[in-house]
Amino acid sequence: MQLHLSSWPEIEAYLKTSKAILIPIGSTEQHGPNGLLGTDALCPEIIGKRAGDEAGILVAPTFNVGQAQHHMAFPGTITLKPSTMIAAMKDWAESLARHGFERLYWLNGHGGNINTINAAFSEIYHGISFDRVGSNNPPLRCTLRNWWELPGVMDVCKQLFPIGEGHHATPSEVSITYFAYPEAQKQVAMTPKIAPVGPIYDAEDYRRRFPDGRIGSDPSQATPEAGGKIVAAAVKAVIAEFRKFASE
Numbered sequence: 001m002q003l004h005l006s007s008w009p010e011i012e013a014y015l016k017t018s019k020a021i022l023i024p025i026g027s028t029e030q031h032g033p034n035g036l037l038g039t040d041a042l043c044p045e046i047i048g049k050r051a052g053d054e055a056g057i058l059v060a061p062t063f064n065v066g067q068a069q070h071h072m073a074f075p076g077t078i079t080l081k082p083s084t085m086i087a088a089m090k091d092w093a094e095s096l097a098r099h100g101f102e103r104l105y106w107l108n109g110h111g112g113n114i115n116t117i118n119a120a121f122s123e124i125y126h127g128i129s130f131d132r133v134g135s136n137n138p139p140l141r142c143t144l145r146n147w148w149e150l151p152g153v154m155d156v157c158k159q160l161f162p163i164g165e166g167h168h169a170t171p172s173e174v175s176i177t178y179f180a181y182p183e184a185q186k187q188v189a190m191t192p193k194i195a196p197v198g199p200i201y202d203a204e205d206y207r208r209r210f211p212d213g214r215i216g217s218d219p220s221q222a223t224p225e226a227g228g229k230i231v232a233a234a235v236k237a238v239i240a241e242f243r244k245f246a247s248e
Contacts, residue, residue: 032169166217179227
């Protein structure tokens with residue numbers, strides 16, 4: 001069930017049965033020569049939508065621009081300042097809470113978002129604590145889950161790609177996008193086959209260290225079939241975890 005494809009009476013009815021919603025959150029940034037710019041937003045969106053369809057979970061619109069300043073030397077990348085992202089997440093959370101939502105499950109697709117998401121949670125809870133004077137039981141709870149850390153998912157990824165998984169523009173995440181959008185597959189020769197690794201600083205330094213955008217990965221291995229296997233494992237885990245969080 002998708003919020004964007006629902007009417008307000010349908011959301012009102014949903015709230016009578018559940019106070020929880022899943023919010024895909026990611027980034028719009030380069031993902032190597034064959035990866036889609038929307039990869040980090042598409043992965044949680046794809047997993048979340050299938051979990052919603054299968055289990056009746058309400059899925060919010062995707063928060064699809066995040067912390068990507070270090071990718072800004074590659075055309076197409078869009079980024080937010082940390083303060084902007086925190087403010088936007090707080091507005092999203094307060095809007096949903098106003099309607100009666102009490103459990104926000106943020107399904108993340110970008111490692112660079114993690115610190116800012118946790119800071120946003122602190123801002124959200126700060127507002128709750130000071131707006132509800134005398135109450136130690138704020139109704140709103142947020143949780144963060146990175147899709148690749150869902151139980152069983154990394155086991156599948158390692159089985160599929162024992163060599164060349166790497167850290168950025170991985171064959172696993174590229175495979176998920178190819179599974180959902182097979183028409184967007186791109187065949188690109190990559191040299192070296194497995195990209196170098198190293199630290200991440202500013203945008204220009206990043207492009208000097210990693211000229212084609214990859215870090216330690218070989219995404220030429222990506223296939224829609226592999227993506228389907230990863231998505232199946234992730235959807236199963238999300239449903240179980242979301243239901244537990246929603247009932248707490």
